Amino acid sequence: MITLIPAIDIIEGRCVRLTKGDYATQKIYADDPAEMACKLEAAGFRRLHVVDLDGARSKHVVNIDVLRRITHETNLVVDFGGGVKTDQDLQLAFDAGAAMVTVGSIAVTQPQTVLGWLQEFGADRLVLGADVRDGFISINGWKEESKQALLPFLQDYMEAGMKHVLCTEISKDGMLQGPATPLYQQIMEAFPECQLIASGGVSGIEDIRQLNDACIPAVVFGKAIYEGRINLQQLLKEFPQLPKQNAKP
DSSP states (O other), X not given: OOEEEEEEEEETTEEEEEETTEEEEEEEEESOHHXXXXXXXXXXXOEEEEEEHHHHHHTSOOOHHHHHHHHHHOOOEEEEESSOOSHHHHHHHHHTTOSEEEEOHXXXXXXXXXXXXXXXXXXXXXXXXXXXXXXXXXXXXXXXXEEEEHHHHHHHHHHTTOOEEEEEEGGGTTTOSXXXXXXXXXXXXXXXXXXXXXXXXXXXHHHHHHHHHTTOOEEEEOHHHHTTOSOHHHHHHHSOOOGGGGOOO
């Protein structure tokens, strides 16, 4: 059964959502991300994806205090990303309670650093972020395009022992027009052991059913929750999330 991972994106300490990663489109949904995290846990979620959008833009972790509050005030298994570029950034996130850290841009620009982290911390504590536009990886808050094609990029890391991959189809992000299921199926066909987290485009429960039927292991979604397009009680009844499956390390 698919793992459900709600997302909280943070700008200036508030819970926001963007469209296609464009900071000019930000819409504020809550002034207190920790309070939102508590509500999501109370609804029945066990995982949470937290993105430091200020960090992604600044190229260093910014909203570490917000992360610390979320992990202290909930028992959610939190993966954190956005601006993790150095050993210090990574350690800050772990020290603030992140169970996992998503590494994206640095996995493109400094692969040896990420491979070192993989050896030091293990595959269960890192998530490879693969943000895709037109088949190539985007970096630095999606403001820059790399020359890394998606599947070769993933292959290098999967061969090195990476297990968890968060793939966002940027053209779908925040559009509420359905996920890029064929892309995720392509990834799973190439890497059957990959613990893939699909991201971008979820507009309602039917999209999550589609991903589940396609045997995608997990999905991240946020805007559909905040816009009231998903009945959380119905969703979690259909796809119950068991605490014992996602216990904190």
